[in-house]
Amino acid sequence: MKNRKIYHIPVLLQDAIDALNIQEGGKYIDGTLGGGGHAKLILERGGVVLGIDQDSDAIDECREEFKDRKNIIVAQGNFMNIKKIAGDYDFIPCSGILLDLGTSVHQIKESERGFTFMKHEFLDMRMDKGKGLSAFDIVNKWPKEELIRIFGEYGEESDSGIIAETIVKRRKKQEIVYSDELAGIISKIKNRREKDIHPATKVFQALRIAVNDELNTLKRGIEESMEVLGSGGRLTIISFHSLEDRIVKQAFLKLEREKMGRVITKKPITAGKSEIEKNRKARSAKLRVFEKN
Numbered sequence: 001m002k003n004r005k006i007y008h009i010p011v012l013l014q015d016a017i018d019a020l021n022i023q024e025g026g027k028y029i030d031g032t033l034g035g036g037g038h039a040k041l042i043l044e045r046g047g048v049v050l051g052i053d054q055d056s057d058a059i060d061e062c063r064e065e066f067k068d069r070k071n072i073i074v075a076q077g078n079f080m081n082i083k084k085i086a087g088d089y090d091f092i093p094c095s096g097i098l099l100d101l102g103t104s105v106h107q108i109k110e111s112e113r114g115f116t117f118m119k120h121e122f123l124d125m126r127m128d129k130g131k132g133l134s135a136f137d138i139v140n141k142w143p144k145e146e147l148i149r150i151f152g153e154y155g156e157e158s159d160s161g162i163i164a165e166t167i168v169k170r171r172k173k174q175e176i177v178y179s180d181e182l183a184g185i186i187s188k189i190k191n192r193r194e195k196d197i198h199p200a201t202k203v204f205q206a207l208r209i210a211v212n213d214e215l216n217t218l219k220r221g222i223e224e225s226m227e228v229l230g231s232g233g234r235l236t237i238i239s240f241h242s243l244e245d246r247i248v249k250q251a252f253l254k255l256e257r258e259k260m261g262r263v264i265t266k267k268p269i270t271a272g273k274s275e276i277e278k279n280r281k282a283r284s285a286k287l288r289v290f291e292k293n
Helices: 013-020 037-044 056-065 079-088 105-109 135-141 144-153 160-173 179-190 201-212 214-228 242-257 273-278 280-284
Strands: 027-030 048-053 072-076 094-100 229-239 261-263 286-292
Touching: 013 037, 013 094, 013 229, 013 286, 027 037, 037 048, 037 094, 048 056, 048 079, 056 072, 079 094, 079 214, 094 214, 135 144, 135 160, 135 201, 144 160, 144 201, 160 179, 179 201, 201 214, 214 229, 214 242, 229 242, 242 261, 242 286, 273 280
Parallel strands: 027 048, 027 094, 048 072, 094 229
Antiparallel strands: 229 286, 261 286
């Protein structure tokens, strides 16, 4: 069993759970269970929890963590299928849904799936290890035009063209297999840091989004969540980059225009100075909340 202390540090923990407006005995879905930090606080406030995660490591961890706790169900799956999963466990309607879109500390530091450019790991990046293309497949098999597109669109990388061209030239000679290998290629091209951000950060973000189809998953997850929530139920989403936040903001405004409910957070909730000092990841977190009619 991995050390729980570094499995995951929930960002905006109190704010997110406060936003759910927990009621004693109410049913709540944590669609991104991770290390179970949010679920634990929901339980402490009297809620009943269905915890969902696509990562088998997270599921194993939380089944062990919560094995002696009542009022929680741990289920493996993707929140894009939240309607079916909630139906299977009699969680329709529910009082609230939480989605934390961040990558866990475990996935970055311990999963050995190539999420980090700081280690010598195989370029995998799949949240669900049993499904889909890996980052290795994309880096070594996708055409240059597609690499340019995802680096620019998903990573907002200004040097997407030259990075893609360099990758294609390199892979003709030898496959790019490891995360630190890819990071080294990018670092030589950019050879600078932007506001203390590693040169490979944006490309790695783009690859992770593409591998896990994260943006389409988020759109579908929001749609299905609205079908699962009961009247007065709240959908609470924590995002970590502008692409996700834009999707959440626009989806919530559209739902409000369609008279489906109201946006609780006219501006996103962000972390305070003390939380950012303790956890640098919190600096990019944005929390938005929608309440269904």
